[in-house]
Amino acid sequence: MRRQFLAAALFLALLMPAPAQDSDTQLKPFGRGSWQELMKAHAGRPTIVHFWGVTCGPCKVELPQLGAFMKDHPDIDMVTISADFVPNLPEATRAMLERSGLLLAENWIFDGFADRLRFEIDPTWQGDIPRTLLITREGEMTTIEGSAEIVDLEQWSARQLAVKK
Amino acid sequence: MRKIKMLRTTLIAAACILWQAVAHAQMHHQHGSEAACDEPELRCASKVTPAFASDGTLWLAWMAGGRISVASSSDYGKSFSTSVAATPERLNLDWGPDARPKIAIDRKGGLALAFSIFKDKAFNGQVLYTRSDDGGKSFAAARPITADNESQRFEAIGFDNNGGLFAAWLDKRNRVPAQQAGKKYEGAGLFFASSKDGGATYSDARMAIDNTCECCRLGLAFDPQDRPVVMFRNIFEGGIRDHAVITFADAATSGEPRRVAVDDWQIAACPHHGPSLAISPSGTYHVTWFTNGKARKGLFYAQSRDGGKTFSAPFAIGEAKRSPSRPFVLAGPLGLTMVWKEFDGEKTTVRLMTSGDDGASWTKPKTIAETSDSSDHPLLVADGRRSYLSWMTKADGYRFIPIGDES
Numbered sequence: 001m002r003r004q005f006l007a008a009a010l011f012l013a014l015l016m017p018a019p020a021q022d023s024d025t026q027l028k029p030f031g032r033g034s035w036q037e038l039m040k041a042h043a044g045r046p047t048i049v050h051f052w053g054v055t056c057g058p059c060k061v062e063l064p065q066l067g068a069f070m071k072d073h074p075d076i077d078m079v080t081i082s083a084d085f086v087p088n089l090p091e092a093t094r095a096m097l098e099r100s101g102l103l104l105a106e107n108w109i110f111d112g113f114a115d116r117l118r119f120e121i122d123p124t125w126q127g128d129i130p131r132t133l134l135i136t137r138e139g140e141m142t143t144i145e146g147s148a149e150i151v152d153l154e155q156w157s158a159r160q161l162a163v164k165k
Numbered sequence: 166m167r168k169i170k171m172l173r174t175t176l177i178a179a180a181c182i183l184w185q186a187v188a189h190a191q192m193h194h195q196h197g198s199e200a201a202c203d204e205p206e207l208r209c210a211s212k213v214t215p216a217f218a219s220d221g222t223l224w225l226a227w228m229a230g231g232r233i234s235v236a237s238s239s240d241y242g243k244s245f246s247t248s249v250a251a252t253p254e255r256l257n258l259d260w261g262p263d264a265r266p267k268i269a270i271d272r273k274g275g276l277a278l279a280f281s282i283f284k285d286k287a288f289n290g291q292v293l294y295t296r297s298d299d300g301g302k303s304f305a306a307a308r309p310i311t312a313d314n315e316s317q318r319f320e321a322i323g324f325d326n327n328g329g330l331f332a333a334w335l336d337k338r339n340r341v342p343a344q345q346a347g348k349k350y351e352g353a354g355l356f357f358a359s360s361k362d363g364g365a366t367y368s369d370a371r372m373a374i375d376n377t378c379e380c381c382r383l384g385l386a387f388d389p390q391d392r393p394v395v396m397f398r399n400i401f402e403g404g405i406r407d408h409a410v411i412t413f414a415d416a417a418t419s420g421e422p423r424r425v426a427v428d429d430w431q432i433a434a435c436p437h438h439g440p441s442l443a444i445s446p447s448g449t450y451h452v453t454w455f456t457n458g459k460a461r462k463g464l465f466y467a468q469s470r471d472g473g474k475t476f477s478a479p480f481a482i483g484e485a486k487r488s489p490s491r492p493f494v495l496a497g498p499l500g501l502t503m504v505w506k507e508f509d510g511e512k513t514t515v516r517l518m519t520s521g522d523d524g525a526s527w528t529k530p531k532t533i534a535e536t537s538d539s540s541d542h543p544l545l546v547a548d549g550r551r552s553y554l555s556w557m558t559k560a561d562g563y564r565f566i567p568i569g570d571e572s
Contacts, residue, residue: 054288055261055288056434056435057379057380057435058433058434058435092286113538113539114539115488115508115513115539116508116510116511119488119508119510120510123486123487123488123510124457124462124488126436126438126455126457126488126490127262127437127438128432128434128435128436128437128438128457129434129435130434131434145432145434145457146431146432146433146434147433147434
């Protein structure tokens with residue numbers, strides 16, 4: 001009986017459009033103006049923005065560490081942006097986020113002229129990844145080039161949560 | 166309670182299956198493609214590499230629509246012959262920012278090509294080569310440049326003055342024994358081989374140096390004694406990704422790596438931004454590169470007048486606020502030419518400066534081309550008379566611009 005019910009539920013689920021919660025796990029296209037939008041949305045909240053890409057070797061090592069970090073630090077907003085040099089591969093990107101426990105982070109993927117998108121974020125950034133930005137409540141930004149040391153993220157987030165009012 | 170949880174799990178699982186089906190259907194949509202279209206034609210190319218034959222014919226090799234194609238021009242790029250696909254099948258070509266097909270032309274007009282493909286989902290690469298003996302009408306089936314099956318990328322090829330063909334590339338074969346021994350392996354080895362038959366077959370691969378940076382293009386030139394010289398981003402002690410030059414004793418024998426500058430760029434990442442090297446008839450090495458080191462940041466030029474043993478103090482190039490990138494230097498018949506890209510938030514410009522005194526002084530930089538969307542690296546190429554800019558753009562197509570009229 002239960003099995004039949006489950007089978008029916010499965011069948012119905014397959015027919016139904018993806019439930020609302022699933023839209024949270026979609027990759028958001030990062031285009032012109034997305035950076036301003038993102039900064040506005042996270043203003044006043046300690047936020048980590050991580051740039052990575054599926055072809056980047058060091059990213060493969062770092063991404064699962066960030067996934068674990070996110071799980072342990074629900075008070076820190078976690079944003080990932082796939083900024084690999086084009087063409088970006090949405091399917092591979094999503095699969096890697098899922099494997100790394102980051103599917104529920106706020107995940108973006110570059111969509112458009114990459115030089116211009118990077119310039120909006122930081123005119124001096126030539127595109128090397130991984131790259132991590134630590135942004136305080138006050139909007140103060142620290143850039144980590146290359147793989148971040150998780151212990152540094154721990155210390156930074158402890159400071160952010162300590163000053164919480 | 167448990168039943169509800171289980172049902173929810175089932176629903177989520179079903180939703181995931183559904184999502185994946187949608188994702189799969191959308192997967193052929195390329196986010197932010199560098200190319201204007203997906204056909205094998207030149208107008209769809211993301212990377213275009215030029216070379217002049219000794220008879221003055223301009224040849225282009227490009228990647229577009231998953232193929233490597235060539236075409237020639239006898240009127241300096243105003244018109245091109247019907248293109249020929251050197252690789253008939255669609256391939257998963259290496260689209261990394263510093264990858265591009267390579268073309269070298271021997272004195273009889275034979276074309277040697279080399280290029281990389283991604284051979285698996287982990288983005289391991291393979292360097293393939295092919296050759297045309299009939300003036301670019303047909304190409305031999307592409308073959309791997311080495312029998313090793315681990316990963317190779319970022320090849321460079323060039324003919325010396327005696328018709329010998331030299332090839333260098335980055336090769337990850339040594340990570341296997343390192344990992345088996347439980348050791349960490351960093352970067353990739355700089356490997357090389359040569360061909361005595363114009364690129365129909367290559368010698369066995371040899372290693373020049375291990376643990377160099379694995380994701381940047383190489384610079385290759387020949388000194389007046391016909392010795393190959395390779396410039397590359399090395400990994401120095403402590404993970405410092407600064408540049409080095411090796412002057413080979415001959416096409417089969419490596420030489421000592423010499424550091425170009427202490428930029429002190431420690432980064433556990435892929436800069437995807439390799440150097441450029443030219444050697445003038447005087448034997449002076451001219452090098453240009455990008456760094457984001459502690460000692461300096463941006464594009465730099467230096468020269469060596471002692472065969473690559475020591476280099477002059479680095480000289481900054483370009484407008485620091487405009488993200489200068491992708492420098493390229495050429496020793497042409499009228500002197501030295503250097504180009505690079507700058508970006509002002511809207512437009513990419515190609516900036517040019519020249520030197521008539523072997524790099525002792527340079528003209529004030531000026532803009533020679535611009536575009537408002539993605540573009541390939543600016544490259545320079547020379548025939549016996551002058552130098553030209555070769556630049557592929559997504560919005561404005563292929564540009565071939567003579568250098569020297571503007572001064």
